[in-house]
Amino acid sequence: MNLRLWFRLFLNQVFISISFVVVIILIIVGPLAILPLDELLFRTVFRLPFILVLLAFIVASSAVYAVYIAFSLNEPYEQIRAKINWLLLGKYKHSIFNQEVNQRSWYDNDKILSNDINRIRERLVQLSADLQEFTAAPVFVGEDTKEEIIEKERSRIARELHDSVSQQLFAAMMMLSAINETIDGQLSEPIKKQLIKVEEVIGNAQTEMRALLLHLRPVALEDRSLKQGITNLLEELYSKVSLELKWELMETTLDSGIEDHLFRIVQEAVSNTLRHAKANKLEVYLNQTQDSVTLKIVDNGVGFESNQPDKVGSYGLRNMRERVVGLGGTFKIVSIKQQGTIVDISIPV
Template identity: 30%
Template sequence: MENQFSTTQEQIIGALVYGIIFVVLVTLGLILFFYYSRKKIIEKEVEKVNIKLDHQKKILQTTIKVQEKERNRIAQDLHDAISSKLNVVSLTTNVLLGDESINKEQKEALNHILDITTRTLESARKIAHELMPPILDKFGLKVALEELFDEFTSNTSIKINHHIESLEHLDKNNELHVFRIAQELINNALRHGKANLLQMELKKTQEGFELVFKDNGVGFDINEYKKKSGIGLQNIKSRVAILNGQLFVESSKNKGSIFTINCHSYGY
């Protein structure tokens, strides 16, 4: 009787052990099932986000390509259509000024026309140069940036301290992106930041380059910047995204701003 009871007890215990093992295995199976199901869902979501980001990047690339093409067209029109016609006006005015039969009032009027034509020619040249700097294509980014700094500082109280290293590994498209970023940073610092002292450093890194831009302007609320950016800053963000870079911004009221751009690989 005792042996039978003992056998029954062992069977019950065995059944409980197997039952517990079964429950544990089923629970582990369910956990693994939900884990891998969740993992696949997350992977799909990440894939969707990456596809969306790639699509946005392609839109940015196309938009900026169209912008640069239009800038190039306008610069060419300024040079070919407007500047050439103004040169004709200037030459004709000089010929008329050489006529000894004209009176004093006519000579003053012609000198006034010549003065306006000369200034308009200079303005057209400057605009065309800003739209599509020929020096960038001929001599590269370093020389183009140094000329850009000289244009801003010549005959003004603005001071730009800079250290620019040559980035031989950049292609022409990416050089243009970096040039436009620098151009936009300077314009924003002067126009909106009311700065008169700027500092820019562009240096090579092991995997790419780093650009650091500082100004002594009025600064801005960084929280407002995160919520909403102007067209200039949006343009900078777009070009940094195309360069596969990261943009870090530090600023506060009346304490200037610091923009740091790190690029480790490049876009198109």
């Protein structure tokens, strides 16, 4: 119960009751002259002064009345407030919207307001569905869709990187290893340190290249479910990088366009982790409820200051945010320096 509301109702009721009693007393001792004022003031009830009993009755009845009215007004208000909070969270299909507002008093504006909120909710559901349909719809450029053109260009760049730069990095690492084995023990300490540094730089370049190739791989799931696509992606990643991986994925029932966007978000997040986070552990969680699908990606990397707009990796985060907003969802990111980053995504379905 709202104590402030109750107290205001109580004071108002006490004031009205006392005013009414004073008027009645003035009529009794004045025009009607039924009792003289001094006799009325000193009259006793149950061996107590009449005025004291009257005041106690007024206070008690006002308190009870204020409690009843406060409960009658507060309960519908709390239900309406809960509906608004669920709307703000994007949970348009929550079961609370199927509940009627409890109406205990004659004050029916609460029910009217609740119906208005339900109409807003229905409109938001429709807008969310239209937005997802628009986002998933292909955009044609000539005879090909924009997505097909982008995928062809991604595949071409990925092949060139793999056949040229990636192979050259691998060859450089092999040559460096051969040099170290051939002249082991014949080099001075400064040169050994330089060779170790060169080996580290080449290793970092290989990790960066793997992340780029992962980023450029096809976006479409190719008749696979979202769970299968993410699982295959992480299993392939596990075989190529020294990263502890954990995933818990639920089978989802989503439109193919939404699944492709979520798969792309996972690719973007994994690529960001490999390139910038310097993490040794990555976790991916996918869950679907009646009204939303949630995706959570957690790493234990170096983290960053969330309020820095030009931080390293911000381009990838911005892409993920734009994809989520385009689907009518919410994008939250929590990052602590030297502890890691959590990306939390929720999409209404």
